[in-house]
Amino acid sequence: MQIATIGPWVQTRLRVLLVAILLAGILHILATLAAPRLAGNTPVARLAPMAPLHKFLVHPPLAPQNQPLAFMAPDMRYAMCRYDTAKGPVLVSARLPGRGWALALYTPEGDNFYTAVGQEAQSTDITLQLEPIADRFLGLTPEARGRASEATASLSLTTGKGLVVVRGPDRGLAFAAETEAALKRANCTSKPF
DSSP states (O other): OOOOOOOHHHHHHHHHHHHHHHHHHHHHHHHHHHHHHHOSSOHHHHHTTTSOBTSOEEOOOOOTTSOSSTTOOTTEEEEEEEEEOTTSOEEEEEEEOSTTOEEEEEOTTSOEEEEEEOBTTBOEEEEEEEEEOSSOOOOOOTTTTTSOOOOOEEEEESSSEEEEEEEEEOOOGGGHHHHHHHHHTOEEEEOOO
16 A cells, blocks of 8 residues: 655645744734733723822722722722832832732733732731832932941832732621721832932
């Protein structure tokens, strides 16, 4: 029995088909990665009218008609702060009372670049100083001034604007006041140069 060989025109068509599939896959991946950057209405832009700069806004419990951003979990409560480091570093502090609590930082496009989560059966205190990456002098360090170091973690940002989100579990009406108070304790302030 003789096995038929594939003719050169079939080989050429198979190669063209494989190249077309490969190029379509690459184009799909590039379009998927570019879509958030090409979207006209970013999360930070959507929150700008309702959320003041450098101040946490505690959102009421979520419902379909009052969801400020897409894909927010309905079993969570949120506090959000828009920040801008153009006029100086921004100090962010929050207490995460336990499991289920989180603090997250987002770029204006909605990309998450930092997250801290609460721990089981203990409070987690977070204090961050958000600084722009620049060649500016941000002042002398405490050590250079002869003082003890201030233990503030510092994050250098590639983008000067963004969003800080503190979220905690919505455990029902019995714990609503406790959850709201924990969200209101979060602080986001600008520190001038």
